[in-house]
Amino acid sequence: MRPAAQSLFAAALIDPERPLPEGITAARGKAADRRFAVYRNTVTVTRIDALAAIFPAIERLVGQEAFRSLARLHLVEEPPASPVLFEYGAGFAALLERTEPLRPYPYLADVARLERAWLDAVHAEDALPLDPTALGAIPQERLNDVIFTAHPATRIVESRFAAVSIFSASRGHRPLDGIRPQEPEDGLVTRPGHTVEVRRLAPGAAPFLKALIRGETLAAAASHTLASHPGFALPAALSVLLEAGVFTACTLLPARME
Amino acid sequence: MSNTTLISASALASAVAMALTGATVLASAGSALAATEKCYGVAMAGQNDCAAGPGTTCAGTSKVDYQGNAWKSVEAGTCTTMSLEGGRKGSLEPLERDMPA
Known part of the structure; x- marks a missing residue:
C-alpha cells in the first residue's frame, strides 16, 4: 500500500x-x-x-x-x-x-505513570544488579568519584500525591482507606530478579538516584541533594540503591587531566 | 571541585560503610532472589511464568506441557538436572521441542 x-x-x-x-x-x-x-x-x-x-x-x-x-x-x-x-x-x-x-x-496521572513504568520494567533487558562488594571494593578516598550504570529496568516516578500507596492498594485490590492522597510520594520501580518491585522513596532519594542515573559522581549527587533536601538520609538511600538493584555497575571516573 | 563539595569524603565513606553493613542482611535477601533461574521446557500447560502485558506470550499462556519456549522460575542449579516425563531435560535457553501445533 x-x-x-x-x-x-x-x-x-x-x-x-x-x-x-x-x-x-x-x-x-x-x-x-x-x-x-x-x-x-x-x-x-x-x-x-x-x-x-x-x-x-x-x-x-x-x-x-x-x-x-x-x-x-x-x-x-x-x-x-x-x-x-x-x-x-x-x-x-x-x-x-x-x-x-x-x-x-489529581493523583491518577502519577498512578498511571507508575503502571507504565512497571510494564517498562517487566520488558526491560535482563541484567544482574550491582554486587554490593563491588562498591565495598572501592578505596574510601576514591568514593567521591564513583559513577554508576543504571539497570535497564530502573524507573523513577516523582509525585506530589500518594501515588505509590494508591498504586499498591489498587493493584492489590485493597481499599484506599487511610491513604492521604495529598501526601507526596516518590516511587522507585526496579526488577532485581525476574519480578518487578515498586518502592516508596524517602524525601531526596529520587533526585539523588536521578542524578546518579544521569552520570553524576557520588559526591556531586549527594552534595546537590543535601543542598536541596537538608534532611536527606544518604546511608538509607544507598541501602535502597543496593537492595532494589537500581544499578548494574559502579566505576571510578577517570582521573581528570589538569 | 572538592572545595565546592558540601559532603566530606569521610562522611561519604561512612555513609557507604553503613549502607554496606545494612546490605549484608539484604545480600541474603538478594541471594534468595538470585537463587532462581529461568528454566525452559519444564512448565505444565498454562503454568509458565512470564512477563505480563498485552501482545506478548505470557504467564500462564503455554499451550502444551513442557513447551520448549515457555519458562518457569526454578531454584538455581536445578533446571538442567531435574528429571521430567519422557526423559526431557530443562534448559536455560529456549528449546524447539514441544511446540503447540
Missing part, C-alpha cells in the same frame, strides 16, 4: 465518520463497508483491552465504564506508535491529567 493510502486507511480505522478507504472491497468487488466496520471495531476493542491490561489500577479506580471512555479518547488522540502493544499508553497519564471530570483525582 502507498504511504498516502496507508494513512487514509489508518485514519478510517479510528474514525467511523470517515468513508471506506479507497480500494477496499469484499470478494468479487462487493461493497465492504460492514466488513470494514467489523474490523474497525476489533481494532478499537483490542486497543482498549490493551490499555486496560497496562493500567489495571486506573481501571479499578475510575471504574470499567469510565476507563473504556478514557481509553477510547486516548486511542483516537494517540494511536499506537509501535506495532508492539505492550509499549502503548505513554501519553495516557497526560490525558488523565487534563480530563476535566477527573480534576478531583
Whole structure:
C-alpha cells in the first residue's frame, strides 16, 4: 500500500465518520463497508483491552465504564506508535491529567505513570544488579568519584500525591482507606530478579538516584541533594540503591587531566 | 571541585560503610532472589511464568506441557538436572521441542 493510502486507511480505522478507504472491497468487488466496520471495531476493542491490561489500577479506580471512555479518547488522540502493544499508553497519564471530570483525582496521572513504568520494567533487558562488594571494593578516598550504570529496568516516578500507596492498594485490590492522597510520594520501580518491585522513596532519594542515573559522581549527587533536601538520609538511600538493584555497575571516573 | 563539595569524603565513606553493613542482611535477601533461574521446557500447560502485558506470550499462556519456549522460575542449579516425563531435560535457553501445533 502507498504511504498516502496507508494513512487514509489508518485514519478510517479510528474514525467511523470517515468513508471506506479507497480500494477496499469484499470478494468479487462487493461493497465492504460492514466488513470494514467489523474490523474497525476489533481494532478499537483490542486497543482498549490493551490499555486496560497496562493500567489495571486506573481501571479499578475510575471504574470499567469510565476507563473504556478514557481509553477510547486516548486511542483516537494517540494511536499506537509501535506495532508492539505492550509499549502503548505513554501519553495516557497526560490525558488523565487534563480530563476535566477527573480534576478531583489529581493523583491518577502519577498512578498511571507508575503502571507504565512497571510494564517498562517487566520488558526491560535482563541484567544482574550491582554486587554490593563491588562498591565495598572501592578505596574510601576514591568514593567521591564513583559513577554508576543504571539497570535497564530502573524507573523513577516523582509525585506530589500518594501515588505509590494508591498504586499498591489498587493493584492489590485493597481499599484506599487511610491513604492521604495529598501526601507526596516518590516511587522507585526496579526488577532485581525476574519480578518487578515498586518502592516508596524517602524525601531526596529520587533526585539523588536521578542524578546518579544521569552520570553524576557520588559526591556531586549527594552534595546537590543535601543542598536541596537538608534532611536527606544518604546511608538509607544507598541501602535502597543496593537492595532494589537500581544499578548494574559502579566505576571510578577517570582521573581528570589538569 | 572538592572545595565546592558540601559532603566530606569521610562522611561519604561512612555513609557507604553503613549502607554496606545494612546490605549484608539484604545480600541474603538478594541471594534468595538470585537463587532462581529461568528454566525452559519444564512448565505444565498454562503454568509458565512470564512477563505480563498485552501482545506478548505470557504467564500462564503455554499451550502444551513442557513447551520448549515457555519458562518457569526454578531454584538455581536445578533446571538442567531435574528429571521430567519422557526423559526431557530443562534448559536455560529456549528449546524447539514441544511446540503447540
